[in-house]
Amino acid sequence: MAFPRPAATLKRSLLAVAVAASASGAANAADRELLNASYDIARELFAEINPKFESWWEKEHGESVEVSQSHNGSSAQARSIMQGLGADVVTFNQVTDVQVLADAGLVADDWQEAFDNNASPYYSTTAFLVRKGNPKNIESWDDLAGDDVEIVFPNPKTSGNGRYTYLAAWGAADKRLDGDEEKIRDYMKTFLGNVEVFDTGGRGATTSFIEREIGDVLISFESEVNNIRGEYGSDDYEVVVPPVSILAEFPVAVVKENAEKNDNVDLAQGYLDYLYREDTQRLLANFNYRVHDDTVVEEFSDQFPDTRLLEVKDVFGGWDQAMEKHFESGGLIDQLQRR
Amino acid sequence: MSTLAIRLPRRLSGSTRVLPGFGLSMGISVLFISLVLLLPMTGLFGQLAGLSPGEYWAIVSDPRVAASYATTLGAAGAAALVNAAFGLLLAWVLVRYEFPGKRLVDALMDLPFALPTAVAGITLATLYAKSGWAGSVLEPLGIKVAYTWVGIALAMAFTSIPFVVRTVQPVLEDMPAEVDEAAMSLGASDGVGFRRVILPHLWPALVTGTGLAFVRSLGEFGAVIFIAGNTPYETEITSLMIFVKLQEYDYAGASAIASVLLFVSLALLLAINVWQGRFVRRLHGGKG
Numbered sequence: 001m002a003f004p005r006p007a008a009t010l011k012r013s014l015l016a017v018a019v020a021a022s023a024s025g026a027a028n029a030a031d032r033e034l035l036n037a038s039y040d041i042a043r044e045l046f047a048e049i050n051p052k053f054e055s056w057w058e059k060e061h062g063e064s065v066e067v068s069q070s071h072n073g074s075s076a077q078a079r080s081i082m083q084g085l086g087a088d089v090v091t092f093n094q095v096t097d098v099q100v101l102a103d104a105g106l107v108a109d110d111w112q113e114a115f116d117n118n119a120s121p122y123y124s125t126t127a128f129l130v131r132k133g134n135p136k137n138i139e140s141w142d143d144l145a146g147d148d149v150e151i152v153f154p155n156p157k158t159s160g161n162g163r164y165t166y167l168a169a170w171g172a173a174d175k176r177l178d179g180d181e182e183k184i185r186d187y188m189k190t191f192l193g194n195v196e197v198f199d200t201g202g203r204g205a206t207t208s209f210i211e212r213e214i215g216d217v218l219i220s221f222e223s224e225v226n227n228i229r230g231e232y233g234s235d236d237y238e239v240v241v242p243p244v245s246i247l248a249e250f251p252v253a254v255v256k257e258n259a260e261k262n263d264n265v266d267l268a269q270g271y272l273d274y275l276y277r278e279d280t281q282r283l284l285a286n287f288n289y290r291v292h293d294d295t296v297v298e299e300f301s302d303q304f305p306d307t308r309l310l311e312v313k314d315v316f317g318g319w320d321q322a323m324e325k326h327f328e329s330g331g332l333i334d335q336l337q338r339r
Numbered sequence: 340m341s342t343l344a345i346r347l348p349r350r351l352s353g354s355t356r357v358l359p360g361f362g363l364s365m366g367i368s369v370l371f372i373s374l375v376l377l378l379p380m381t382g383l384f385g386q387l388a389g390l391s392p393g394e395y396w397a398i399v400s401d402p403r404v405a406a407s408y409a410t411t412l413g414a415a416g417a418a419a420l421v422n423a424a425f426g427l428l429l430a431w432v433l434v435r436y437e438f439p440g441k442r443l444v445d446a447l448m449d450l451p452f453a454l455p456t457a458v459a460g461i462t463l464a465t466l467y468a469k470s471g472w473a474g475s476v477l478e479p480l481g482i483k484v485a486y487t488w489v490g491i492a493l494a495m496a497f498t499s500i501p502f503v504v505r506t507v508q509p510v511l512e513d514m515p516a517e518v519d520e521a522a523m524s525l526g527a528s529d530g531v532g533f534r535r536v537i538l539p540h541l542w543p544a545l546v547t548g549t550g551l552a553f554v555r556s557l558g559e560f561g562a563v564i565f566i567a568g569n570t571p572y573e574t575e576i577t578s579l580m581i582f583v584k585l586q587e588y589d590y591a592g593a594s595a596i597a598s599v600l601l602f603v604s605l606a607l608l609l610a611i612n613v614w615q616g617r618f619v620r621r622l623h624g625g626k627g
Binding site: 328 | 398401402403461464465468469470471485486564565568569570571572579582583584585586587588589592
């Protein structure tokens with residue numbers, strides 16, 4: 001039998017320890033380290049980007065660097081940074097979570113002007129995943145208020161993803177109903193009433209829809225919906241991008257307080273600039289994110305259907321107003337869900 | 340006789356304490372309690388300091404939060420009662436009968452303590468969803484468990500059953516089978532024997548265990564959140580309300596709601612303790 005003898009196993013594990021030690025030695029040997037605090041589902045994305053950035057930086061600046069990742073819900077990340085997590089840069093999926101850091105003085109006030117496209121190197125929108133053949137015929141937000149439609153999306157109170165879904169539904173209704181707030185509220189009540197499960201996060205909602213077979217439609221970021229379809233089989237699910245939806249920005253910022261302390265300001269700046277380079281934009285498009293680089297947009301035009309993307313600032317007057325009017329305790333969503 | 344007293348070391352003869360090292364061990368205990376229990380509690384109430392009584396009341400009496408109390412208390416109550424009945428039965432079987440695999444069953448009782456509650460919640464949700472083993476049998480019969488109130492109670496029952504079993508079991512072990520056999524031999528029926536002889540003996544342990552199970556269920560988050568459905572006014576639990584407040588960076592609000600759970604738990608535990616004290620006094624012939 002091929003069971004390793006104890007001695008051999010011991011030798012192997014000692015070897016493993018030695019390798020690990022030398023690996024961490026190599027890591028320590030990097031001239032500088034940069035910590036990127038990001039949202040939950042970006043783990044695979046940055047695992048791919050970081051090594052590329054490290055070798056690019058070394059080639060350009062002759063200096064070895066190591067980028068470490070930290071992932072959690074972006075609100076939780078913002079909280080950790082305020083409580084002392086030493087992240088040099090943040091790459092979030094919520095404008096409000098970066099704004100919280102700016103309000104606390106950790107990020108520059110004009111952070112949205114510090115990088116192109118509102119400091120959002122890539123973006124996405126909210127889209128639908130339906131079961132094969134689209135049995136309930138769901139093509140637009142209007143269809144989601146039908147009598148027998150069951151919806152799954154994460155709780156807007158606990159998930160940024162869920163907040164975008166809520167705002168997209170509202171924005172689309174706003175356009176369709178010419179801003180008649182009475183009618184929009186009626187629509188939103190039915191829409192929210194059709195929700196079967198309010199999971200606390202995006203991945204939980206995916207599990208409910210796929211594994212538990214709950215609901216007729218899952219609403220999530222277009223990138224996530226495409227990734228799910230890729231992972232669970234294009235034969236079983238279809239992606240529907242509604243004709244009107246919302247622009248979901250993925251904002252980045254230098255946490256100047258930490259970057260200055262770690263003497264990393266130029267590195268942090270360089271790292272975020274790197275996300276705008278053509279190669280990186282192509283990589284982002286491969287992860288089903290929409291990007292700004294014209295060449296890459298052209299290349300991937302089949303993958304991202306044309307759709308009208310509403311902006312939070314146009315429909316809701318900005319994130320602050322949207323948060324205040326809709327999501328705070330006692331706000332509109334609380335009123336709409338009251339019975 | 341006086342010579343004997345002189346031989347004792349002065350330190351011992353001068354001390355009225357039975358155990359040596361009392362000062363040191365008491366000091367360490369107080370320090371530990373302060374660090375592990377009191378400091379976090381103080382922190383919690385420190386968060387509340389920024390709230391006026393009016394604001395505090397507005398937060399804890401918000402209709403949606405109030406609905407979550409009803410859901411949480413109801414489900415925790417149901418789980419505790421079910422566990423009282425079945426926990427007693429389990430303890431009885433484990434103490435009074437010999438059967439193959441008994442030690443395994445005994446060990447299984449502690450599993451809910453060892454398992455991360457989120458794993459328990461996800462497993463239960465998978466099992467009881469309409470695509471799961473149990474759900475695919477129950478749902479055609481019209482019984483929905485996952486994403487309903489029943490699911491919440493089920494998850495709470497799972498995480499809190501060891502409290503009942505593990506408090507009743509040792510008391511039952513202390514009570515030999517001869518006690519109820521004596522009752523039977525004096526002509527008591529099974530029912531009367533259980534009600535008049537066994538139950539009074541087990542009663543304090545059963546109440547304590549059920550109370551602990553209830554209190555544990557009130558604060559449960561991980562196991563419940565995945566099976567609850569979290570629909571406002573129906574299946575939202577109070578710990579989710581706390582979580583929501585934290586997501587909004589509203590630490591004071593979160594602490595306010597947490598303090599409600601804390602007060603309910605503390606009041607209940609205190610009541611059980613007081614009641615037990617009186618019970619024991621009565622048992623020893625004092626006035627109740």
